[in-house]
Amino acid sequence: MNRFFYYLILVNLITNIITPVPRILLQESKNGAVTSLIIAFIVGLFLTYVVATFFNKFPGKGLPELLKEYTPKWFSYPTLFYMSIMWYVAGLLTLITFTFLLLRYLTPQMSIYIVLTSFLLIAAYGVLMKTRSVLDSTEIILFLFIPIIVFLLIEAYRSPELNWDFVKVAMMHVNHLPGYNAFTASLYAFIGVANLVIFNRNFSMKQKFGLKQLMLIGATGAFILFTTYFIPIGFIGFDSIKDIIYPWISTTDSIRMRLGVIERVIYLFLISFLAIALASVIIHWHIAVQLFGSIIHIKRLNWKEKNLTHYLFVIIFLIVGVKLTTYLTEYQLIRYSIFFFNTLPILYALLLISMVAVKRGAKS
Amino acid sequence: MTKKSQGEPTPPDLMVELAGKLKPSSDVQQIPLQIEEKQAFLLYLKTVVDGLQLQNIVIKPFFELSSERHFEAYVNSLPNKVKMPAKEELLIELTKGNVLLVIQDRFVLLDLRKVNSDTVLQTTIEPTIHGPQLALSESLETNINLIRQRYHDSSLKIETMQLSDQSHRSIAILYDEKVVKKSILKAVKKKLNQLDTPLVQSSGDFQLYLTDKKFTLFPNTIITERPDRIIYNLTGGKVVLLVDGSPHSIVLPVVFFDFLVSMEDVYHAFWIAKLTILLRYIALVICITLPGLYVAVTSYSPEVFRTELALTVAGSRIGVPYPSFIEVLFMLVFIELLTEASIRLPKAISATATTVGGLILGTAVTEAALASNIMIIVVSLVAISTFVIPVNEMSYSMRISRLFLLGYASLFGLAGVILGFLGIIIYLVNRESFGEPYLRIVAKNREEEAKGDNK
Numbered sequence: 001m002n003r004f005f006y007y008l009i010l011v012n013l014i015t016n017i018i019t020p021v022p023r024i025l026l027q028e029s030k031n032g033a034v035t036s037l038i039i040a041f042i043v044g045l046f047l048t049y050v051v052a053t054f055f056n057k058f059p060g061k062g063l064p065e066l067l068k069e070y071t072p073k074w075f076s077y078p079t080l081f082y083m084s085i086m087w088y089v090a091g092l093l094t095l096i097t098f099t100f101l102l103l104r105y106l107t108p109q110m111s112i113y114i115v116l117t118s119f120l121l122i123a124a125y126g127v128l129m130k131t132r133s134v135l136d137s138t139e140i141i142l143f144l145f146i147p148i149i150v151f152l153l154i155e156a157y158r159s160p161e162l163n164w165d166f167v168k169v170a171m172m173h174v175n176h177l178p179g180y181n182a183f184t185a186s187l188y189a190f191i192g193v194a195n196l197v198i199f200n201r202n203f204s205m206k207q208k209f210g211l212k213q214l215m216l217i218g219a220t221g222a223f224i225l226f227t228t229y230f231i232p233i234g235f236i237g238f239d240s241i242k243d244i245i246y247p248w249i250s251t252t253d254s255i256r257m258r259l260g261v262i263e264r265v266i267y268l269f270l271i272s273f274l275a276i277a278l279a280s281v282i283i284h285w286h287i288a289v290q291l292f293g294s295i296i297h298i299k300r301l302n303w304k305e306k307n308l309t310h311y312l313f314v315i316i317f318l319i320v321g322v323k324l325t326t327y328l329t330e331y332q333l334i335r336y337s338i339f340f341f342n343t344l345p346i347l348y349a350l351l352l353i354s355m356v357a358v359k360r361g362a363k364s
Numbered sequence: 365m366t367k368k369s370q371g372e373p374t375p376p377d378l379m380v381e382l383a384g385k386l387k388p389s390s391d392v393q394q395i396p397l398q399i400e401e402k403q404a405f406l407l408y409l410k411t412v413v414d415g416l417q418l419q420n421i422v423i424k425p426f427f428e429l430s431s432e433r434h435f436e437a438y439v440n441s442l443p444n445k446v447k448m449p450a451k452e453e454l455l456i457e458l459t460k461g462n463v464l465l466v467i468q469d470r471f472v473l474l475d476l477r478k479v480n481s482d483t484v485l486q487t488t489i490e491p492t493i494h495g496p497q498l499a500l501s502e503s504l505e506t507n508i509n510l511i512r513q514r515y516h517d518s519s520l521k522i523e524t525m526q527l528s529d530q531s532h533r534s535i536a537i538l539y540d541e542k543v544v545k546k547s548i549l550k551a552v553k554k555k556l557n558q559l560d561t562p563l564v565q566s567s568g569d570f571q572l573y574l575t576d577k578k579f580t581l582f583p584n585t586i587i588t589e590r591p592d593r594i595i596y597n598l599t600g601g602k603v604v605l606l607v608d609g610s611p612h613s614i615v616l617p618v619v620f621f622d623f624l625v626s627m628e629d630v631y632h633a634f635w636i637a638k639l640t641i642l643l644r645y646i647a648l649v650i651c652i653t654l655p656g657l658y659v660a661v662t663s664y665s666p667e668v669f670r671t672e673l674a675l676t677v678a679g680s681r682i683g684v685p686y687p688s689f690i691e692v693l694f695m696l697v698f699i700e701l702l703t704e705a706s707i708r709l710p711k712a713i714s715a716t717a718t719t720v721g722g723l724i725l726g727t728a729v730t731e732a733a734l735a736s737n738i739m740i741i742v743v744s745l746v747a748i749s750t751f752v753i754p755v756n757e758m759s760y761s762m763r764i765s766r767l768f769l770l771g772y773a774s775l776f777g778l779a780g781v782i783l784g785f786l787g788i789i790i791y792l793v794n795r796e797s798f799g800e801p802y803l804r805i806v807a808k809n810r811e812e813e814a815k816g817d818n819k
Contacts, residue, residue: 107664107777118776122787125794133794136804140789143805263670271782278786 002207004135005052007142008199008283009217012192013224014149015280017248018273019097020337022228024185026241029233032176036183037225044190045218047348052209054355055196058362060204063197064294067354070361077295079354083197084291086347088317089340090191091284095119096325096333098277105249106270116322119278124314126282127289132202134286141279148272152252153227155265159255162234169238170230184341189225191344194351198287245330289313375405376466378451383407385455397423402432405466412461414478422465422474436467439474446473456532482506485611489756490590494631499589504534504608511538511604515595529561535570536606538594543601548617551798552603567612570605574616581764583623583757584797585616592627617798621806623758624648644752651749651759652766652788655692656773656781658742662688664777676738683733689774691735695743696770698725700763703747 016022025033058066063083067076102115126137156162196203232247235254244250248269255265262268289310298309328336375383375396386392391410397403404426408418421442429435439445448471449457458464461477481502488499500507508522519541527533537556539549555574564570567587575584588594589612594604597615605614615622624644629637662681666674684691702721706714722744729735735743746766753759765788772784795802 102779106779110664110777114776115779118772118780118783122783122790125787126790129790129794132801133790136801137790137793139805140793140803141786261670261673262668264668267665267668267778271778274779274782275786278783282790 002203002205004139004199005193005196005203005207006217007135007138008195009048009190009192010142010220011138011276011280011283012195013189013221014273014276015094016189016224017228018101018277019093019188020334021185021188021341022232022247023245023334024338024341025182025229026232026244026247028179028182029170029238029241030173030176031182032173032178033182033229034171034174035176036178037186037229038174039178040183040186040190041218041222041225044187044221045214048190048193048217049209049214051193051196051351051355052207054359055200055203056207056209058200058358059206060201062199062201062290062294063351063354064291065201066358068294070358071354075354075357079350080291080295082350083347084288084295086343087284087291088288091281091288092321092324093337093340094277094280094284095123095321096328097337098274099325100330100333101246101249101270102274104246105266112326113322116325119281120318120321123278123281123285124318126278127285127314127317128310129282129286131199131286131290134282135199135202138279138283141275145272145275148268149276152255152265152269152272155255155257156227156231156235156251159235161254162231163237164234166236166238167230167234170233180342181338184344185338186225186229187344187348188341189228190221191347194347195283195287197351198290285314285317288317375407376469378471379405379407379464379466382454382458382464386458397426399427402426402435403467404432404435406463407458407466408463408476409458409461412459412478413463413476414461417476417478418463421476422463432468436470439465439467439472442474444474444476446475448473456526459532460534479503479505481609484510485589487590490588490593490627490754492590492626492628492631495590495627496592498591500591500606500611500613502609502611504536504606507606507613508536508538510591511594511598514591515598520598525556527559527561527564529559529564531563531565533564534608538598538604538606540598540601543599544603545601548798548800549603552605552616555798564607566610567605567607567614568610570607570610571614574614582620582761582792582795582802583755584618585614586618586622586755587612587614587757588755589613590627592630596627596630597622617800618802619797619800619806620792620803623755624753626754644754647749647752648762651746651753651762652769653781653785654742654746654749655696655766656769656784657778658739659689659692659770660773660778660781663774668778677736680736680738684736684739685733689770691739692742692770695729695735695739696746696767698729699743699747703750 025037028036055061064076064080067080099112099115099119103110103112107115126134129137228248232244232251233241235251236244236247241247249266252269253264253266257263257265292313293310296309297307298312299307302308375394379394383392383394386409389409391412393406393408393410395406397406406418406422421444422439425438426435429438446457446462454464454473457473461475461479463474463476465472465474482505484501484506485499487497498510500510504524512520512522517540521539521541523537524534525537527535535556537549537552552574559573561573564573571583571585571587586593586597594613594615598604602615602617605616607614624641626640626644629641632640661668661674662677666678668674669677681688681691698721702718705717705721709717726740726744730737730740750759750763753762769781769784769788772780772787774780776783789803792803793801
């Protein structure tokens with residue numbers, strides 16, 4: 001596959017650390033989180049394979065075009081509408097979590113509106129860019145910040161505070177039945193491949209997607225999922241991990257760089273994940289805007305040869321985003337994100353159904 | 365038309381008409397040449413024509429050759445002969461330094477122009493240690509000569525055209541036929557034909573007319589004075605424009621990374637070149653983020669730094685009577701003034717200005733506690749880093765984008781610096797220069813992996 005495909009998956013895998021996913025998983029640590037992780041890993045990899053090979057058959061085409069061409073309107077429109085909302089919420093989740101993080105750990109004295117404005121101004125511009133520019137920006141952001149993240153992970157793994165005994169204890173809980181919440185939450189990490197619904201438009205060449213590529217994704221995914229779940233346990237301890245709201249922040253705050261200009265690793269963590277979060281929000285909302293745009297096109301909104309429908313969507317996105325961020329509390333955020341994660345299988349099911357429908361339509 | 369009677373010969377009507385249009389300029393010369401049966405007329409502007417050449421090439425042979433027919437054959441074989449333009453453009457050709465010659469009712473245009481600006485200049489804007497030391501001249505033909513002499517390949521094509529503005533300046537489009545991207549060449553030519561500007565003076569303003577957007581911060585083309593950079597870009601498939609009377613060439617399209625290439629990189633060993641390039645990127649990051657970082661770290665999150673450093677920074681600010689962003693803004697304006705002053709001043713005085721400004725004022729400002737010591741370090745570091753950017757225009761753009769970043773940092777703190785920085789990056793990524801993406805990581809098979817949007 002081409003490199004942008006990997007970027008899309010990678011961004012999602014990394015963002016997973018700053019969404020409520022680790023917290024949900026760690027809450028379930030005594031109720032089969034490990035088995036859920038394993039099952040989600042297998043299912044996620046399988047879905048990645050299926051979705052990637054499907055879009056590989058239609059190079060240069062996104063899902064909206066395919067659905068409109070091969071399926072009836074009563075099916076394609078509601079599907080696309082549901083999907084666009086899901087992608088919007090996915091972006092929103094990252095946005096809200098990260099805003100809370102910034103408020104709590106970086107600039108606690110600031111108003112929530114100011115933190116949101118700083119983020120949304122840039123994100124809004126990014127969302128409205130050309131699809132190709134979104135891909136290129138993602139590449140540059142990853143190129144700049146992956147080294148920092150890798151460095152952070154190395155620091156974490158070789159830190160003397162990391163107690164492998166706790167990790168082993170957590171692993172012993174493999175004999176529980178998987179829980180639905182933990183399963184869907186860890187499935188979120190593998191949703192990156194679904195971004196192809198729009199980005200496949202720009203992938204006009206037929207790609208090779210075989211065992212080697214799948215293994216690469218599998219290895220990275222397994223490593224990141226393992227890190228997401230076990231590293232906080234290793235630092236904080238197995239018994240008390242349930243009570244911590246931001247396990248990853250507390251984890252990184254226990255790492256110290258003795259010789260660095262910046263002593264507390266948490267700031268490097270915040271900065272680099274801020275960049276990745278921005279990329280993730282831009283990707284998700286860009287898809288949401290494009291999906292909305294494929295079903296709603298207001299002709300009257302023309303201004304200087306430019307159609308402003310997409311701008312309208314983004315304004316609505318921003319307003320809803322600001323309203324929700326200021327309305328939600330941290331407790332509610334976790335509850336609603338569990339709810340959102342729980343509906344992810346529906347999204348996947350819809351994606352699979354529409355893929356089957358498109359395939360049938362294309363055959364006849 | 366001409367009457368071969370005695371006395372003064374009458375020139376052809378067209379010539380009289382043209383001369384009439386050029387009057388009352390004092391340098392119009394309309395000279396009849398006549399001896400025995402032979403007769404010819406010359407029309408030219410004395411100030412732009414090389415008199416000695418005219419004498420040697422046209423006037424002398426006229427009197428030496430035996431008949432009008434011989435003279436005409438001689439003139440037709442001259443290398444100076446130019447293609448006869450339409451009647452309307454004849455006047456422009458005359459003002460350029462061409463000589464209109466009439467023999468036996470036949471009109472011939474000869475290029476005998478005198479150009480006083482064809483000395484090749486020293487490189488001043490983009491100096492290198494190991495590279496060629498001479499830049500371009502201010503004459504188009506000399507410049508083309510300079511480039512041809514360094515690039516002996518028949519695939520180098522040079523098309524000249526005349527702008528339709530008031531100065532009727534000649535410009536040349538240079539490209540290597542084998543490597544140039546056809547779509548870009550087409551776009552450039554289309555743009556040139558559509559150009560509707562009152563006056564073009566130099567490459568600098570010409571370059572601005574070529575971009576569609578009026579309000580741009582980042583340059584869309586590179587202006588360079590170095591022939592080696594021109595050749596380097598030509599072999600890279602770019603289009604080069606030369607404007608008559610300007611010692612700079614325009615290279616397009618550009619990508620962001622072009623602005624951080626100094627020709628010196630080509631002349632150094634691998635690791636030296638790579639390290640210098642790395643140094644330049646570090647300078648770029650320092651130059652745009654440091655003022656913002658200073659504000660964010662002193663005013664918003666001093667706890668980011670290790671305790672000792674945070675204390676040093678805070679201790680240095682003791683006694684500074686205003687918030688850090690005013691301090692930074694004040695010092696940045698000051699350093700910008702200093703830079704601007706040293707550019708405009710005559711070279712002899714500019715050294716004094718920098719000494720007074722940099723050394724004396726810098727010390728005085730800290731002693732008066734108007735700015736912290738660390739602020740002075742930050743500002744000097746920023747100024748030095750700005751000068752490391754090899755292409756002047758990009759360093760101007762960066763000077764402005766760091767103000768944007770400063771504003772973002774003052775409003776939003778440390779997260780603002782990062783977000784603003786990313787904002788600049790994605791803005792650059794989304795930009796285009798003549799249809800080519802402005803900023804993206806260079807890699808093989810790029811175009812195949814993700815094509816542009818087909819909108």
